[in-house]
Amino acid sequence: MDALKTIACLLYPNVMSLDVTGPLQVFASANVERQRQGLPAFYRLVVLGQQAGAIATSAGFQLVAEQSWREIDAAQIDTLLIPGGPGEQAQCQNQALLTWLRGAEPQVRRLGSVCSGALILAAAGLLDGRRATTHWADAETLRQGHPEVEVLADCLHTYDPQDLHGNGHVFTSAGVTAGIDLALALVEADLGRSMALAVARRLVMFLRRPGGQAQFSTLLTPEPSRVPRLAALLEWIPAHLSDNLSLEVLADQAHMTPRTLSRVFVQELGMGPGRYVERIRLQAACNLLQDAQASISTVARLTGFVHPENLRRTFHKHLSVSPQEYAQRFA
Structure with a gap:
């Protein structure tokens, strides 16, 4: 078979831990399901930071970046995921990262975000003219800060492998656990519905969750x-x-x-x-x-x-x- 498909996820200070570990666990579980069927692993998982080493998440514990995004060859990445979290605002001002993302975008097969990670992609100009979603609490920020982005506040993710407008290449997902919904959709596109369903069953979750993220939101009234x-x-x-x-x-x-x-x-x-x-x-x-x-x-x-x-x-x-x-x- 072909070489392992590299799934890379960004790591930065104050990142939401589940934005990183949730989607990666879906890909890891797909590897486990394939091994149960006597098949080789399909994905290679890597976590990237500005420098290699331990990085504190918003939960207080640390995750370890195996490699710096400065050093990796973006052409070797199949799918690059940008998570959200309280530290996202600092990354929106990280010009070195934004420049790297703009350079990586045409080289990777798929570039996506989880939760407020969409704001980082938007800051890099990579969502201009595209449909995008993010956490319901950040949707208005995305809409006001980037009027050239078509914001879909209620959908769980914008990935569509059949889309002719680029949503199979650059895409976004909504709040926190929607990153898991996105990862299941990516596994389904790569390995078929039966494999994605097997992973969803193993993780005790819907393959496609009913409804959008609006059901979890609060309708805010003005002061x-x-x-x-x-x-x-x-x-x-x-x-x-x-x-x-x-x-x-x-x-x-x-x-x-x-x-x-x-x-x-x-x-x-x-x-x-x-x-x-x-x-x-x-x-x-x-x-x-x-x-x-x-x-x-x-x-x-x-x-x-x-x-x-x-x-x-x-x-x-x-x-x-x-x-x-x-x-x-x-x-």
Whole structure:
């Protein structure tokens, strides 16, 4: 068979340890599954740092970089993964690393990121004109800091080996454990579905996880001090979710015309009143389902969706899962 495919993962101070070890374990498990079938290993795993040696992760313990990325021949790397973590911001300013990544990109077969590692790829200019995702908490940072990147905040990863726009060459994954989802997709592309499924079973996880990462996120509401013209109304809305919250009702409560209220919402929150109310109702429904204190019908009534079907449609629209599935995972 061909030589082992080298999977290289970057290591830097304050990296998220699971961003490194999670995906690498998937490739290592693929080697183990092949050996169980009497086949040779397929992957060679290597961890790269700015210098070889031990590097402290954000968890406090150390991982060891076997080699400096300065010294490795990028053409010998099959797949290069860039993890995220609190130390990512410093690496976005590491001009030597960014220059090396730009030089490595055309030489490696696949270049991907895990979690906030997408911000490092973006800082190197390697996501310009591409679709990308990252941890849900960093999606807005990626969107605002790199408007030339098409940010997909809810998908688990953007890898697509059949894509004609380059998503089989440069790709990203979402928050933390989505790096494992990405690694399984890479194994499936390399070794077939049956091998990827065997690895997923061995690791006791989905081959393809239902839904996107939005189901794990928090719908953030603004601080009243940041939206003074809407502060009183935004405090009033959560206490009246089961009421009629039409544009006219909201405008009357805010002592504005409907047209003015719509304009102020867009200016201060980036969305219209109807969309904002839907998001607050969805957050309230999630909270009730997590507490497991009410049926789906009761949750729909208390949060203003009225009917369970309306609640189900909203959950699928925003979270890509049903209320029942959400309750099963998070209650």
